[in-house]
Amino acid sequence: MTQIKNIGVYTSGGDSPGMNAAIRAVVRTALYYNLEVTGIRRGYEGMINGDMLPMDRRSVANIIQRGGTILKTARSLEFREPEGRKQAYEQLKKHGVDALVAIGGDGTFTGAKVFGHEYDIPVLGLPGTIDNDLIGTDFTIGYDTAINTVMEAVDKIRDTAESHDRLFIVEVMGRDSGLIALRTGIASGAEAILIPESKTNIDALYERLDTGRRDKSSKILIVAEGDEAGGAFEIGKLVKEKYPNYDTRVSVLGHMQRGGHPTCMDRVLASRVGVAAVEGLLAGHSNEMVGIINNQITYTPFENAIKHTVEADPNLLKIVEILSL
Template identity: 80%
Template sequence: MNKANIKNIGVFTSGGDSPGMNAAIRAVVRTGLYYDLKVTGIYRGYDGMISGDFHLMERKSVANIIQRGGTILKTARSEEFRTAEGRKKAYEQLKKHNVDAIVAIGGDGTFTGANIFYDEYKVPVIGLPGTIDNDLIGTDFTIGYDTAINTVIDAVDKIRDTAESHDRLFIVEVMGRDSGLIALRSGIGTGAEAILIPETKTDIKALLCRLETSRKDKSSKIIIVAEGDDAGGAFEIAKVVKEKFPGTDTRVSILGHIQRGGPPSCMDRVLASRLGVAAVESLMEGRNREMIGIVNGKIHFTPFGNAIKHNPEVNPELLKIVEILSL
């Protein structure tokens, strides 16, 4: 099976952490060992690759981590790797530690760096989509997305309780600087009255009209807004709403980084495990420079150039569902 004659696979996590990264690391390590390969953990992403922060992984290195959030290999954004000098140092460290190929777990920035690195040094690399934003082409879901939206749903359900108790309007801001997929799916799941996302232009007048004409017997109202929404985020929306409806008790809640943490959901653990196994096997088969995802329940390969250049379009059916169900 090992057509590529790979003997030592390096694995690292880069960019923002996401629940399920540890499950992916575990799958890469144990699959490598299953096929009698060495697996080298690279700590702190590309920064660790440059500085030589490499550690040979064993079975016990990944014991009891599948349920843990974050990443045992740590993560960092590396400015030095953006330079030719930094990438040369990284390559020299890989050669020094006899690493033949790489599994890179991360998102857009991680794959962009891996693509450039391959152009320069031809080190085989496979990417796993580890980001809570679910904004990569080539997979139905990214590692961490399911956990993140369930974290949001849990938080908003609690906010709804206090909103109903006080007849309040809550504007809840969730992560999503460039993508509104967390806001969209969690907003539908929590029965939000409105969902504001970067992919669609926010019509403030329409939002105010919607709030004004919505059922008067509603004891609570929830607006979900992605942080990258063009109207300016939760506080800006709240300011406009308070000016229009000064008698409405309006509050803002910023969920922030709780969306990144916590134990991964079962879906994320299984997804990460499937992708981690496929990453090792695909490198052994000679595949390279591709992101592995799951599309319609099956393993799917997408060239880095396609995965990193496009954001998925928002499903218009979901937008229609929001309008219908928030009456």
């Protein structure tokens, strides 16, 4: 087993519900194995600036239910340069950190991959992103909470849409991935979804609206922000031109999708991979992301885990079409 004495843990990039649960799991598992833990504030920026603090059991008390991240998060341009990474490594050595757990998404893991290859320090990643766009895990930390937040918001929008006989176009997060839009579209009974993985066919959308139930007083379209047509406002403009008789409104859910108390699923997922990260480091794993596939812990090399362009599940797309009748 690798001789590790002090594990540094940090969150980087966009926050996601469940990050605190992951931090808690890393800290308490490290203490269980008689290791020291150092919290690194504000991700790579804090690593460069030496913004670090020792953590104990009390440091992570009463945080499993909290959204966001107690360690804060930031994006660091300086870490992209060799000089910045060298300064970060020197700060880690100064604070006695000899292993790392990075919690974040593809940007976080890209930085961790380069850093792990440049310097002799083992690093494992935990998939913390609401987009669920990493290879090597069935679900990412925060995804379940985000889609439940969207579903609840769309349910409320449906209430006012029904009351006023309106067509609502709801934009959700997903610049490169439409998984939030796809699942919430099914869960909320949307008439159609538009996602970046599928080429937008505006004529097919018009046909869907033309052939849908005439007696249905409300209609919901879910649009991922990365849709090639330009997002909800552009789609709304086209729909208004085509159907001036529709009372069409646009609602952009924005950053509310990142907030809130993590669901049970996200808390358990974060706890499982947090424990596995510490045990993986002790077992000699490095430059890998810890995930869960088919309910089993897996370790996927960073270069394979980092975002890839994949096709949307055709079965889910078909379900949307069938159930929107």
